[in-house]
Amino acid sequence: DAKTTQPPSMDCAEGRAANLPCNHSTISGNEYVYWYRQIHSQGPQYIIHGLKNNETNEMASLIITEDRKSSTLILPHATLRDTAVYYCIVNGGYQKVTFGTGTKLQVIP
Amino acid sequence: GAGVSQTPSNKVTEKGKYVELRCDPISGHTALYWYRQSLGQGPEFLIYFQGTGAADDSGLPNDRFFAVRPEGSVSTLKIQRTERGDSAVYLCASSPTRNSETQYFGPGTRLLVL
Numbered sequence: 001d002a003k004t005t006q007p008p009s010m011d012c013a014e015g016r017a018a019n020l021p022c023n024h025s026t027i028s029g030n031e032y033v034y035w036y037r038q039i040h041s042q043g044p045q046y047i048i049h050g051l052k053n054n055e056t057n058e059m060a061s062l063i064i065t066e067d068r069k070s071s072t073l074i075l076p077h078a079t080l081r082d083t084a085v086y087y088c089i090v091n092g093g094y095q096k097v098t099f100g101t102g103t104k105l106q107v108i109p
Numbered sequence: 110g111a112g113v114s115q116t117p118s119n120k121v122t123e124k125g126k127y128v129e130l131r132c133d134p135i136s137g138h139t140a141l142y143w144y145r146q147s148l149g150q151g152p153e154f155l156i157y158f159q160g161t162g163a164a165d166d167s168g169l170p171n172d173r174f175f176a177v178r179p180e181g182s183v184s185t186l187k188i189q190r191t192e193r194g195d196s197a198v199y200l201c202a203s204s205p206t207r208n209s210e211t212q213y214f215g216p217g218t219r220l221l222v223l
Binding site for chain 2: 098
């Protein structure tokens with residue numbers, strides 16, 4: 001029972017912003033939206049998370065819609081090293097985390 | 110500081126054999142998780158430890174799989190009578206507290222059962 005829906009793949013030109021969408025229409029009030037990414041042959045890496053408000057850190061920005069049913073991860077200036085699978089997860093504190101299949105982002109030179 | 114480490118990085122075994130996979134979490138992290146990842150899929154939850162106890166083992170696929178964390182630090186995932194379908198990358202993650210949702214992952218152990 002997937003909690004999130006993401007496009008299977010996206011391309012982005014190097015240096016441009018990468019906008020990765022995620023739908024989580026059944027999110028409940030105490031669940032956060034998390035983003036992880038997994039570069040080939042490595043373990044997943046935490047990127048960012050948020051509850052209601054938009055968040056920004058050194059890696060990315062997270063935009064959450066007012067109804068919280070969807071969100072967008074923004075990599076402002078994509079580089080080749082950002083090529084990875086990006087996972088959007090909803091989680092309300094500790095729960096069995098379900099990763100889904102994510103979005104495979106290919107950054108093109 | 111040191112991240113999560115896992116050993117071995119690769120393990121090849123024969124069907125029916127017993128294997129142990131080790132995870133060294135980040136020092137001081139009380140929560141530890143095991144996941145399994147098959148090719149082209151996202152990580153699949155197996156078990157979660159809070160301290161020494163398994164707080165949630167509902168993801169273990171069957172009784173051939175077992176995990177321990179006797180001193181609340183290092184954890185070992187044990188697989189008995191391995192089957193070819195057990196071939197996957199086994200990932201370990203840790204987090205500072207029970208309610209810390211950010212998990213820090215190790216590089217994984219690639220298990221191949223012939």
